[in-house]
Amino acid sequence: MKKILLATTVLTMSAGFAAADVSVSGDGRMGIKSSDGNSVFEHRVRVKFSGSGTTDAGLSFGGSFRANEARVAAGDDAGNKGSVFISGAFGKVTFGSVDSGDAAAVGQLSSVGYAGVGSGNSISYAADGGETATDLDSDLTDSAGAKVLYTYSAGALTVTASTAQLSNGGANQQAYGVGVSYAAGSMTLAAGYGRNSVEGAADLLGATGAITDMTAKVTYEMGATTFKAIYQNKSADVTLDDAELNVATAVSMGVSVDYKMDLITLTGYSITTDVQSDLIDLDVSVNRSGVGVGYDLGGGATVKAGWAQISDLDGESASAMDVGLNFSF
Numbered sequence: 391m392k393k394i395l396l397a398t399t400v401l402t403m404s405a406g407f408a409a410a411d412v413s414v415s416g417d418g419r420m421g422i423k424s425s426d427g428n429s430v431f432e433h434r435v436r437v438k439f440s441g442s443g444t445t446d447a448g449l450s451f452g453g454s455f456r457a458n459e460a461r462v463a464a465g466d467d468a469g470n471k472g473s474v475f476i477s478g479a480f481g482k483v484t485f486g487s488v489d490s491g492d493a494a495a496v497g498q499l500s501s502v503g504y505a506g507v508g509s510g511n512s513i514s515y516a517a518d519g520g521e522t523a524t525d526l527d528s529d530l531t532d533s534a535g536a537k538v539l540y541t542y543s544a545g546a547l548t549v550t551a552s553t554a555q556l557s558n559g560g561a562n563q564q565a566y567g568v569g570v571s572y573a574a575g576s577m578t579l580a581a582g583y584g585r586n587s588v589e590g591a592a593d594l595l596g597a598t599g600a601i602t603d604m605t606a607k608v609t610y611e612m613g614a615t616t617f618k619a620i621y622q623n624k625s626a627d628v629t630l631d632d633a634e635l636n637v638a639t640a641v642s643m644g645v646s647v648d649y650k651m652d653l654i655t656l657t658g659y660s661i662t663t664d665v666q667s668d669l670i671d672l673d674v675s676v677n678r679s680g681v682g683v684g685y686d687l688g689g690g691a692t693v694k695a696g697w698a699q700i701s702d703l704d705g706e707s708a709s710a711m712d713v714g715l716n717f718s719f
Contacts, residue, residue, distance in 0.1 A: 411452075412441040421504050421714015432505065432714070449478045453486075481542035488539035490517030491552040492582025495569025496607045499618050499646035499659045502682025503696025504714035510678040510698040511659045513622050513642050516601040517552060517567030517584035546573040550582075563588040578609040598629045616648040620661075638667035644678075653686040657696075665703060676701050690718040 418435035442452030455472025473486030488494070493515040501511045537554040547570070554565040569582030587600035603624040610617045626637040644661030660679040665672060682696030695713040 411443050412439065414439055416719050418717040418719075419504055419714055421712055423505060423507075423710070423712040423714075425508075425710040426708055432712075447478075449476060451476045481540060484539045484541070485537065488537070488552065490515050490565070490567035490582075490584050491539065491550040492567040492569040492584040492603070492605055493518050494539060494541070494550045494552070495548065495571045496580045496582045496605045496620070499620055499644055499661070500616075500648050500657050501696075502657050502659065502680040502694075502698060503712040504692075504694035504716050505712050507680055507682070507696045507698040507712050508700055508710050510680050510700045510710075511644075511646060511661070513605070513620065513644070513661070514603075514624075515567065515582075515584050515605070516586040516603050516624070517554075517565045547571075576611045579606075580609075581606040599627070600629075601626050614650045618646045620644050635669070637669055638665060638672065640665045655684045655686075657682045657684070672703075674703055674705065676703060677707075692716045 414437065416435065416437040418433070420433040421431075423430055423432050437457040438454060439457070440452065440454040442450065444450055451474075453472060453474035473484050473488055475482055475484040477483070498513065499511045501507070501509070537552075539550065539552045542549045550567075550569045552565075552567045563586075565584070565586040567582060567584035569580065571578060571580035582605050583602070584605075585600060585602045587598060601624065603622055605620070605622040607618060607620040620643070622640075622642045624640040624642070626639075628635050628637055640663055642661060642663040644659060646657065646659035649656045658679075658681045661677070663676040663678075665674050665676065667673075678698065678700045680696055680698030682694060684692050684694040686692050693713075693715050695711070697709070697711040699707060699709050701707040
């Protein structure tokens, strides 16, 4: 009986201590998504657990994960589930599911719709390992992504850096990114560089393949209006026997505008990506644009609708739209 009481007491004390340092939040959405006349009902709900603490020396530490990340299935990358950090005067170091250094500093243009309408507003970052319809990224970045992110802020200046080292099918794969942002009054300037390389891949016959990108963005706030302009130069190269071959380059330029009036927010964006490759005789322009509206219902609920027109490397163009509700709790 004493053992049971002792265990119950310890459990209660532990639960009480943890409860003071652990918070629960979440988000959800529901609505209708349509692409070229085909419509589907769609929904998603996620719960996020966050915990934090402070050492005797004043260092802060903590971590967070979403409910769907709590269990790591066989074959999943355990290093990319949730995140854990420690911070102090030296800055902040985060391990896990984090943005690359350049993506953390530069970010994206504004999106439209309750579910992003195909993420047409987004550009990809090589060090993140992400893919979009206009990516040059192939197997070089499928398994990559930032695993460690360092952040240091001093006044209006923020510096970020990330790294990841992976083994992908016997090949050595490395990804790193660096970024910097500076806020000057109503304007914020940001720039970043990322690289993702793989060496010894079977499909590259022992060659080294790399995707690099340089990205910059300007954000300017003028009253109720926010302007964003982004530029990225992406290059895919292969090195064999000390000879470097450029596979393809892609230059993306885009702008977005948000205008807020009371509870209503109007958003529009446009991006053009010029893709060139002498290797496969390719020279095309890919265009993406979208408009959207949001209405704040209060209490963490917003109704949103968006429309986007997106083309791909084959010259095919598709329109998509969505309308629904976003929740945060």
